[in-house]
Amino acid sequence: MLALFATPLTHAASNDEGVATAEQRQWIEDMKAAPRGPFSRIRWFCADGSVLPPKPYACGERGGGIQHGELNEQAKALRASGFEIANILAEIDAASFLRESDFRQRLGQILIEQFLIQIDDGWILRKARFYRGALQEEDERRGGRELLLALLAEQRLIGRDYALLRSAVGFLPHGVDSQSATRVRQLSASLADRDRDFVQIKNKIHVKPELGDAATVRDYAARVRDAELKKSYLELASAVEQVYGRSSARQAIARFNREARSAPAALKSQLDAVSSAFDANPEPARRFALLGGLLAALRDHLPELKPASQRLAAMDLGLQLEAEMFAIGSQLRDPQFRPSRGMRLRLLGDSIAAIYAAGLVSPRQRAALEQSLERLSAEQVALDVYKRELDQLALVPGWAAQRLQFHFGEAMQRLSSLEPKSTRFFDDTLRGSMLFVYADLLDTLLRDANRMAGVRNELFGEDLGAGLRALNPGLARGRLLPAPGAGQRFAEDGIYILPETEADLPPVAGILTAGEGNPLSHVQ
Structure with missing residues (x-):
């Protein structure tokens, strides 16, 4: 089913392993527009390996089976070239999947898809969702x-x-159907791509989401004529209400307790304490603290939970x-x-x-961050200590990005050559996590420290706290330029915007990088 066909399709296999050709990228665009997407027809796939036309009980005498779409030749060729697209989860043999040496990279691609x-x-x-039986x-x-x-039954995977x-x-x-802040971001971004008039509301949801956004989205949906688009707007409004509506922590904890009766006593005690505390409807900051502590405890106790179904229940609870x-x-x-x-x-x-x-x-990074917070919690803190420890806390976004790069970097690199929108995965994951709230809190403290020190970070006229770090003191003057294209040279008077420091970077006026880059560089 996944073999590369000996047809004219074979010439489109990428010249460099994992890098898509222009023709392969066009196949993806064609699949988006095709009524059957990546499928050619509907078939029964029987346990004995038979592939049969659709009819009732087609695999009844062949050990059973499942019915779904059969991949078309382009989809098969892409998969044979290492692009894990058009995945059918029902067809994955989990035990065999885990025995493969590259299962992590394959799983990464499946998740990015x-x-x-x-x-x-x-x-x-896009269209194949409505292809009945696919x-x-x-x-x-x-x-x-x-x-x-x-995956969760493998003890070796729980940590690394x-x-x-x-x-x-x-x-x-x-x-398990559970909405999340990430899902709200994804739905609103998808709708803004399809309807440019929705961009302003999408921006509001991404920057400062709140329960009232649901009413705004419903009001907007009332003016939309397209039935499918209207349905998507109402789905977004419901997701906003579920995420930003009244507390559901107690109900979620109760469900977990029913599923994980053999959970460690320490975890059960903390679950009960949080549930009881929520009965009293504490102020937001107290609820925030209770949830943070319980989330960390769920991760710490995950290896002790058995069987794997209890681990899955714990992770579902954590997401909620x-x-x-x-x-x-x-x-x-x-x-x-305030x-x-x-x-x-x-x-x-x-x-x-x-x-x-x-x-x-990681646990070690968390311990280092807690030590910084402990030093900042002293009765009196010198200004230089205040700034130094806040700078340490400002490393968290970079650490988080590195963690995602470790787990998804290879999969991202491969799929992004086929679909550029894959690159949004990192940003969306980080902004849809508690890192978004963390960065906002940290920004106010960094502004406070800079104000006391008489320091001001400004970028294009906007005062910044977090998000902009000068690695080395000094003054650089030059033209702000993007990274040069293939065959172009760096200009000596250019200040370049780069994803990361380049090992063979020639002398330039300065660089702005997405990460910290090289602290020994004299141009950052």
């Missing part, structure tokens, strides 16, 4: 759950691959609690909420616990 389906109006399934929702949920249980596993739980269908914590974080970002420095530092600590629970920082 799920992301593309969510943010790009179905991606290559994908069976029940079979896909079962296949997704079986793959997740196989925790972030990858958590992303898998968030993206793969497996019988994170969505609620994100919603509370949006409330705490309200200009009317916490003290001490309160902001405590909120930072709670955010770090949630970022750790998402797998975006």
Whole structure:
């Protein structure tokens, strides 16, 4: 089924392994527009290997089977070239999948494809979603759950691959429907791509999401004539209400307790304490702290939970609690909420616990960050210590990006050559996590420290706290330029915007990089 056909398609296989050709990229565009997407026809796939035309009980005498779309020649050729597209979860044999040496990279591609389906109006399934029989929702949920249980049963993966596993739980269908801040971002971004008039509302949802956005989206949907588009807007409004509406933490904890009766006593005690505390409807900052601590505990106790179904339940609970914590974080970002420095530092600590629970920082990194917070919590803190420790805390976004690069870098590099929108996966993951709230809190503290030190960070006339770091003192003058294209040279008087420091960078006036780059460089 996945073999490369000996047809004219073979010449389109990439010249460099993992790099798509122009023809392969065009195939993807064709699949988006095709009524059958990546499929050629509907078939029964029987347990004995038979592939039969669709009819009732076609595999009844062949050990059973499943019905779904058969990949067309272009989809088969792309898969044979190493592009994991048009994945049918019901067809994945989880045990065999885990025995493959590159299963992590393959899983990364599968998850990025799920992301593309969510943010790009179905991606290559845009029209195929309505091709009856191409994908069976029940079979896909079962296949997704079986793959997740196989992954979570592997003790060796719980530590090293925790972030990858958590992303898998968030993206793969497996019988649990839970909205998240990330899902709200994805839906709104997808709608803005399809309807440019929605961009302003999308920007509001991305910058300062709140429950009131649901009414705004519903009002907008009332003016939309396209039935499918209207349906998508109402789905977004419902997602906003679920994420930013009333607390559901107690109900989620109760469901987990029913599924994980053999959970460690320490975890059960913390679950009960949080549930009881929420009965009293505590103020937002207190709820924020309770959720952060519980999220971290769920990660810490994950290896002790058995069987794998309890681990899956714990991760599902974590995603639900994170969505609620994100919603509370949006409330705490309200200009009317003016916490003290001490309160902001405590909120930072709670955010770090949630970022750790998402797998975006390691246990060692979390410990280092907590030490910084402890030093900042002294009764008196010198200004140089205040700035130094805040600079340490400002490393978190870079650490989180590196963590995603570690788990998804190879898959991202491969798929982005086929579909450029794949590159949005990192940014969307980070901005849809508690890192978004953390960065906002940190920004206010950095502005505070800079004000006391008489320092001001300004970029294009906008005063900045976090998000802009000068690695080395000095003054650079030059033209602000993008990275030169193939065959072009760097200009000596240019200040270049680069994704990262280049090893063979010639002398230039300066560089701006997305990450920290090289602290020994004299031009950053």
